[in-house]
Amino acid sequence: MFKEISTILSTTNADTSFDEIKGKVIDENLLQKASISGRRKSFAYLKKAYGLDPDIPIFRALCWAWNVSEEGERPLMALLCVLCRDASLRVSASYILTLPAGTVVEKQVLSSELERAFPNVYSPAVVESMTRNLLSSWTQSGHLQGFRDKSRSKASSRAGSTVFALYIASLTGLKGRTLFDSLWVRALDATDRELQDSIHLASRRGWLKYHESGGMMEITLIPEIFAGARGL
Numbered sequence: 189m190f191k192e193i194s195t196i197l198s199t200t201n202a203d204t205s206f207d208e209i210k211g212k213v214i215d216e217n218l219l220q221k222a223s224i225s226g227r228r229k230s231f232a233y234l235k236k237a238y239g240l241d242p243d244i245p246i247f248r249a250l251c252w253a254w255n256v257s258e259e260g261e262r263p264l265m266a267l268l269c270v271l272c273r274d275a276s277l278r279v280s281a282s283y284i285l286t287l288p289a290g291t292v293v294e295k296q297v298l299s300s301e302l303e304r305a306f307p308n309v310y311s312p313a314v315v316e317s318m319t320r321n322l323l324s325s326w327t328q329s330g331h332l333q334g335f336r337d338k339s340r341s342k343a344s345s346r347a348g349s350t351v352f353a354l355y356i357a358s359l360t361g362l363k364g365r366t367l368f369d370s371l372w373v374r375a376l377d378a379t380d381r382e383l384q385d386s387i388h389l390a391s392r393r394g395w396l397k398y399h400e401s402g403g404m405m406e407i408t409l410i411p412e413i414f415a416g417a418r419g420l
Contacts, residue, residue, distance in 0.1 A: 202251035206241040257348030267329035345376035350386035
């Protein structure tokens with residue numbers, strides 16, 4: 189639901205409360221749905237995927253990153269956020285992110301991964317629907333391309349999405365070089381050089397502090413960027 193979250197984030201900020209966002213979607217019909225049930229359904233999906241609450245650290249960080257990012261990296265940031273909250277998307281990442289560039293995605297392989305991760309939970313029809321939706325999500329984020337037959341492509345990350353990914357990884361307790369081993373940094377699809385360039389740019393912009401000496405790396409995120417989120 190990239191179009192919907194884009195609309196919400198373009199008309200709110202990090203201090204817009206959960207109730208205000210809910211009012212915009214359901215009462216004001218911000219997303220221009222045809223019925224009240226459609227508004228409520230969309231809000232429920234978006235709440236599940238993104239949280240929509242500035243008191244949730246990751247959503248507040250997404251609001252900040254969205255505001256400072258380049259437009260082309262926003263689909264990737266949306267996916268990074270949902271990766272925190274959707275188990276099926278994380279399962280699919282173990283398949284999608286390991287594919288070499290240009291490799292055609294095998295839908296049955298992805299479906300099998302889902303069935304293995306959630307045994308006897310979903311019917312074959314639901315697994316098929318989940319597979320289609322997951323492939324759509326990875327296509328919107330730039331990791332896949334194509335209409336019917338999808339193949340692996342390279343997502344576009346920049347400084348904003350890099351800081352967001354590092355922030356999420358830091359919440360898991362990772363530090364220094366171990367941050368780069370996290371799912372979220374790997375999902376950036378960035379080369380080592382591209383990561384270094386983004387980190388140096390983020391440092392110049394005051395979004396983090398970076399120091400490397402004697403093979404040791406220290407990355408410190410600026411807490412003021414995400415001020416107000418519980419748990420920071």
